[in-house]
Amino acid sequence: MPRQLDLTALRSFAAVADAGGVTRAASQLNLTQSAVSMQLKRLEETLGLSLLDRSARTIALTAQGEQLLAYARRLLALNDEAWGRLTHPAFEGTLDFGVPHDIIFPHVPVVLQRFAAEYPRVKLQLHSLYTSGLKDMLARGDMDLILTTEATVDAGGETLRRxxxxxxxxxxxxxxxxxxxxxxxxxxxxxxxxxxxxxxxxxxxxxxxxxxxxxxxxxxxxxxxxxxxxxxxxxxxxxxxxxxxxxxxxxxxxHRVNMYIAPGPRAVLAERLAGFLRQSYGVAESLAAE
Missing domain, CATH: 3.40.190.10 (Periplasmic binding protein-like II)
Incomplete structure (x- = not known):
């Protein structure tokens, strides 16, 4: 059965490596020196490896410790990214997304599913209406992001496909x-x-x-x-x-499939949805053919 690395212990380990000692790492982590030392010991026991060379006056990493440090930084960065994305106040609330009925398939369902998985605290409201109606709603502030079908693209719009x-x-x-x-x-x-x-x-x-x-x-x-x-x-x-x-x-x-994002407090979140739409439509490939 696979073992799991303790992220708290990994954070202490990375802090010790960066600070060059347990005392300074404990201060940075707002922990006691003994708590950090216990986490390091538990991590070594879990892996069955010696991660720190304690024979010198200053703490140095063993070869295995250097290897683990690279993994630890990646794991901690991914953990912090996920935590920030799922708990940041900018990534919650309601997002109004408008699409003409005839271009809902095949891209929109896939994008909706992906967005819901990555931003579970956001209620993504899909509205289906004709292009001119959606543009009117965007202008009134009733939409955060819309897709349209048009012969040209207006100022502020972005063509996803032609x-x-x-x-x-x-x-x-x-x-x-x-x-x-x-x-x-x-x-x-x-x-x-x-x-x-x-x-x-x-x-x-x-x-x-x-x-x-x-x-x-x-x-x-x-x-x-x-x-x-x-x-x-x-x-x-x-x-x-x-x-x-x-x-x-x-x-x-x-004709073009265009995308418009409304300015305002939800623009950051709408831009995340826009990124998924660009990927789904393959913007680089489609525009290269123009």
Whole structure:
């Protein structure tokens, strides 16, 4: 059965090594000299090794002691980091995080799980709304961090990914061949205007099949092969697919997944969440392709 090192004893050991003696180490640790000596003895007995060379006038480390000191410093630093992160008052409370419904998957659930594990004292509140609504809430101070889908990025924003819009239909569907082209879209969707402009420019007659605030209604209509919609390439809904139209439908512009952090007392905590989002989206790789 594996043995466990006593962090308190390791802290005393590291203090003795740094201070060059038990007396000064005891003063730094606010302990008695005998308490520090007992911790050192217990640590040596646990390991079955001599860690200090007591033959000289000043205390020196043995070869085994030098090796343990490197581990001790790493273990203590990790312990102190974890303790500070989990107990620091900046890392508690509520954080409001807004995301458009169509980009919640696949990145957001993974980020939420990781954030909850690392900051268990923070209540992370997820809000799903369209981009313009989220930006309004951020401006009012009702959001701490938001993701958006936009053609450009505003001042203070950061692009996490840039990718094309695609036409979306039912798997193996034929609705995209019909004229007028039946089109389904959310009332506030930022992708609606680019899609309509593209159809107008290409001379494709169209009509609304669904213009609703219900994304479920839109996805169901498209999955039933009664209409087409547009979506980011990475966010095609389940039971739908990107249409392989071989140029029969017009090219759509690229859009961005942007991130905005509100200033204020929770900005430090929001930045921790932002770091997880950057890692999940692979910012360096995606922006290098621009």
């Amino acid at each position: 990718e094309p819009l695609v036409w979306v239909g039912a798997p193996g569907g034929q609705a995209w061949r019909a004229r007028p082209l039946r089109f389904a879209s959310c009332a506030h969707c930022v992708f609606k205007r680019p899609a309509l402009d593209a159809m107008e420019a290409a001379g494709i007659p169209w009509e609304f099949a669904v213009d609703s605030i219900s994304t479920a209604a839109i996805d169901a209509t498209v999955a039933a092969d009664l209409a087409v919609s547009v979506q980011l390439e990475s966010a095609v809904p389940a039971r739908c697919e990107a249409i392989r139209h071989c140029g029969a439908l017009p090219q759509l512009p690229d």
